[in-house]
Amino acid sequence: MKFKSIAPLGATLFLVLAAPAMAQDDAGSPDWTGPYVGGSLGYNWLPNNKANDLEQVYFDTNGDGQYGDIVQTPSGGNAFAPGFCDGKGTSATTCSSMDREGKAAWSAMAGYDMQMGSIVVGGVIEGGQSYGTNYVTGFSTTPASYTLGRRLDWEAAARLRAGFALNRTLIYATGGLAYGKFKNSFQTTNALNSFTENNKSEGDWGYTVGGGIDHKISDNFSIGVLYRYTRFNPNDYTVTVTQGSAPATNPFVNPATTSGQTVISRSNEQYTTQSVRVTAAFRF
Template identity: 45%
Template sequence: MRTKSLLSAATMLVAGLAFAAPALAQEADPKPFDGLYVGGTVGFDAQPNDVGSSILFDRNRDGNFNELVTTAAGANAFAPTAAQPGAGFCNGRATSTGALTGCTNDKDNISYSGRIGFDKQYGHFVIGVVGEFGKSQVRDSVSGFSTTPASYVMTRKVDFDANARLRAGYAFDKTLFYATGGGAYAKTKSSFATSNTANAFADNGSRHDAWGFVAGGGIEQKLGRHFSIGLEYLYNQYKDDEYRVRVTQGTAPATNPFVLAPNTGGTDFKRSDDKFRWHSVRATANFRF
């Protein structure tokens, strides 16, 4: 609902300013979208539904995350039982540090960026390049609940992100409709939390490089010779699969599922979903030289 409300409000704003533009732009400008510009964006980012996300385990630490964590009796330690019907996984953050009480939704939030670009206008057609550097404040978690009971939460967010993309569009006087897309980079920050106080846990570092792409489209409206505003949608996708957590024995007994023989050295965790994705709806403002 928040994304729809933002989109509706932004659309009304751009439409109103487009209607008023002739009064604001008195100078003749045969190529209003030609040349260098700098600007910025502010918007709202929302993540798609990632139902089915889970935590994967590598029991023998051979790099293949395709094994079950089992109890001394041979039962799956992350499968529901009569005593612990809530064991399993959810696509969110555990709502308690102990028993199986469920998860909160992933956190959608605002984003902002600065940009520099260059366009070339040929009649009604406009082609150009744009680069951005900014930050999205989305947060994406997945949780596992064992029959112990205990919770295990893996969370990721964005330290900063950048992209370089092409855009191409069609200008009606001082209004430009365009499509855009290109490569993107994000520095992600991951974390791990658990209510398990018996085992010992260590990760391979919180910050990792993630590469991907962005694609979308928008509308830009000139207001005078040098200023423009707009509304833009971008789909963002990054491959983010480097974060690992290793659990070892700690003070747990030798019958602990994570250190059962013959693999007594411990178990590695990773997320099942290696794509970090979100939708962005942004207001833009540019100064054209």
């Protein structure tokens, strides 16, 4: 992990570790009303789900924009009869399941809360990085592997939250809009055809929901734990396969079964993450 990615994590962790030293004697029930700024640091992972387990590489061979076509061999067979895996291809015939990895996550945030009796409502905006890449690989009869990767580069969210204050502790639920910026990648062991990537970088709107606990250790400082589930549906990335040095009867470009090229995509557009983070906030 690069230093520029570590620095925000270290800053947030410092705030959390320094919190006891910043605490002040404060008797009575605190008021949660007011603005705050802070950050979060934690762990982000891509969960197991059926959509990932069943994901395949999809093909548009006739140029109609509809995916799910069969890439045919010159004899009329399925060129991808060996099948697919929800992971990263490590050779022309093997796959390592790597699409549910977990890594560090951090964000900076700013928000405002309003307390009405024991009820606290508010809003928060945040932005940061939640690392994680998922892959899908297809295997052809040649043999060769074709791997598409999708990585969430950074994300932002605007969330509402509502909770119940128990003196110095706030228990809340949260949810709202999320925006993610993705970087896509393609790898293949096929050295004959030519491959052109389209929309290597793409953005997508999604949603995030979760809940957490905040605890005031002074009038102006709180720490907490936050869980978030976030889902995006990025689907703009494709790979166009043309002839290259392959023969004219190559399954990707054969004029008898294709439009002269084949476009590769993914069957599953979902990208979901879960995260658990420690939060720290300075309250004005």
